[in-house]
Ligand SMILES: Nc1ncnc2c1ncn2[C@@H]1O[C@H](COP(=O)(O)OP(=O)(O)OP(=O)(O)O)[C@@H](O)[C@H]1O
């Protein structure tokens with residue numbers, strides 16, 4: 004067995020895992036605050052990737068600098084989606100949300116296909132073509148840069164959640180929505196903002212995804228299924244758990260791809276999920292505190 | 297002080313409160329009793345703005361509460377300790393208390409209020425740094441109650457404060473309720489324990505299936521023969 | 537009682553209309569839409585046994601559609617079943633194969649509660665899709681497999697498929713109606729209302745949920761097998777399509793999830809319109825229209841057409857006669873089921 008392959012798998016796994024951690028943290032946060040499963044996250048990620056594509060292709064903007072525009076824009080998109088569609092759901096939110104956000108995902112996918120047609124595209128950057136040697140292979144710099152970007156954004160998210168008054172109110176809403184309302188937290192507004200943050204994280208994650216692989220509107224299905232697996236493993240609503248699960252899963256996937264075969268690596272991803280659930284149905288880490296009563 | 301006029305409220309399906317009218321006198325300690333599912337908690341949720349009346353008006357003094365946000369209602373001095381757990385289990389006890397003053401802008405004021413609350417409920421001091429979820433149910437109830445004093449309540453809504461409390465804590469809660477009431481705060485309380493609830497109250501309200509059955513001073517309600525039937529000869533007839 | 541009779545009459549009328557449909561309408565394109573619609577009636581009704589009765593919304597049952605399609609095609613190859621009437625006998629075989637495969641998958645997924653369950657079933661679809669691509673020895677990968685070619689052709693081609701699809705739809709509806717009215721159905725509904733309470737009442741929730749999961753898989757797989765035979769081909773993106781998952785849920789919710797008539801009405805409305813959008817609009821716009829329509833239905837009539845309509849009629853009747861409480865038949869344990 005070639006040790007170099009293992010190492011490469013681990014390194015690319017960790018580096019790409021950072022990008023998945025971004026996407027998954029948005030999804031799991033939305034689950035925590037809104038108590039909905041946001042199936043539209045996959046299409047929001049792809050929308051974010053296309054936005055970066057437009058800025059880079061037509062305005063010749065560096066894809067990392069472009070985030071300064073795409074993240075606030077996607078925040079607004081997310082905010083509006085929540086206002087228009089999600090907030091309307093009153094009863095049976097978890098179940099209904101899956102259907103509603105699936106509908107939103109279809110509309111977004113359709114719009115993207117109309118605008119960009121269904122051909123695959125790829126983001127361009129100097130860092131994509133340049134690479135550094137590692138193990139037996141060369142790792143493109145873009146992997147490293149995307150990982151660093153993810154770290155920066157996740158650190159910012161941590162500060163927002165754990166070091167600000169807004170963050171405390173948000174965590175309070177996650178832990179007990181009703182009680183949050185009773186102490187004067189506007190949970191509706193919290194929800195819209197959180198959905199916006201989820202979409203902004205999707206924009207950054209989408210940029211990373213689009214820089215690492217090619218995509219079209221249809222890629223959302225592949226993405227959402229992986230990201231959902233990650234947040235289930237991490238414990239739904241648990242942001243820290245999602246990070247660890249993202250890194251772990253991508254490492255496993257990339258190692259399998261490197262030492263065995265890329266076509267089976269994704270399957271291993273899902274097998275881990277199934278195996279974990281047999282042992283621990285609640286996921287690897289503690290899920291969001293179940294609501295008493 | 298608080299008036300319901302012909303209020304209809306539901307949770308999306310059919311109405312739970314079916315044209316309910318009632319009044320809570322200023323300075324009173326009013327106790328709502330009634331069988332499970334009568335809609336007692338629904339009344340409190342409506343006052344706090346968690347549910348919006350489909351019909352009718354809710355007045356606080358002369359101000360209509362219809363359409364006011366929960367926050368606006370808090371700002372008016374209406375606080376609720378709901379029936380279900382309302383602490384944030386993963387935050388510390390102290391953070392929970394602080395969050396009681398969420399709507400206050402002035403941080404100094406919040407600090408001062410936290411101190412006052414800790415003084416009033418000394419047991420909080422010992423457990424301040426622990427996660428609220430690690431307290432026992434009764435202790436959590438007390439913290440929830442204490443949290444109300446982060447604001448200046450004019451009307452406190454208590455939903456079954458005695459549920460799950462041992463006799464000593466139970467007495468402690470009831471004494472604090474009485475004390476708060478003596479200080480001039482109006483209290484609207486829901487109580488399963490009909491007898492002790494009505495005994496410390498000044499006024500009573502009996503509800504059944506979303507409507508008002510009886511109301512009056514506590515003595516009037518306690519002595520009304522009809523209420524014995526309502527409770528199938530339960531605690532009330534023994535109280536006589 | 538009167539309502540029961542009206543419903544029975546409507547049912548008989550619908551079956552008669554369906555039975556003479558291909559004899560009256562001989563346009564091949566329309567007949568083909570009708571066949572797909574009947575397949576979806578069967579699939580949505582089967583899905584509803586799990587998603588509607590137990591409240592476990594599965595977005596992965598389209599994988600069993602694919603498993604059925606592949607099992608049918610592969611077994612026909614292995615056993616040298618020629619295209620013809622006898623080939624229809626392979627449908628239940630494919631269904632049973634899928635049902636057996638569904639058992640372990642259902643067991644794993646049902647260890648979790650409702651919202652995690654949904655997520656896992658979404659993952660299932662992708663597991664099966666990957667398997668279809670990668671188990672090349674069995675599935676021939678992305679190139680796909682040809683199924684037996686029917687021995688009849690021309691304008692008659694659609695007719696046998698139409699009646700088999702109709703028969704399948706009627707069987708599934710009958711099974712769903714039987715389950716709904718039996719003790720099993722009552723227990724499934726109890727799981728939907730409050731699983732812990734149902735468990736507390738001594739209902740063997742685990743076994744029942746799994747039965748519903750497997751029954752749904754069985755019938756959906758039979759529809760998949762019929763599909764493979766009809767289009768004479770099977771390959772991964774067609775056999776395991778996320779849109780099929782959504783379609784089954786959408787149809788049930790449009791018509792009224794948890795009811796017998798709901799999925800039927802939903803399928804009759806949704807499938808033809810989807811086929812129309814696909815043909816009439818450019819790619820992309822069809823998704824926007826489909827997704828948009830879906831959102832409108834879910835947000836405006838969350839309970840679905842059938843229950844909404846039924847309550848509307850009931851409230852009109854009761855206003856004319858003695859006022860009476862609205863029938864609370866959707867819920868067995870609590871008086872307010874939380875809405876579906
Ligand atoms: N969140 C909810 N969604 C739907 N229906 C609800 C909800 N909460 C309460 N109900 C219904 O409203 C009715 C009245 O409930 P409420 O909680 O007001 O009763 P209560 O008088 O407080 O009873 P208890 O003594 O058991 O606390 C019940 O029939 C209940 O089923």
Ligand SMILES: [Mg+2]
Pocket residue numbers: 336337338379455
């Ligand atoms: Mg109550």
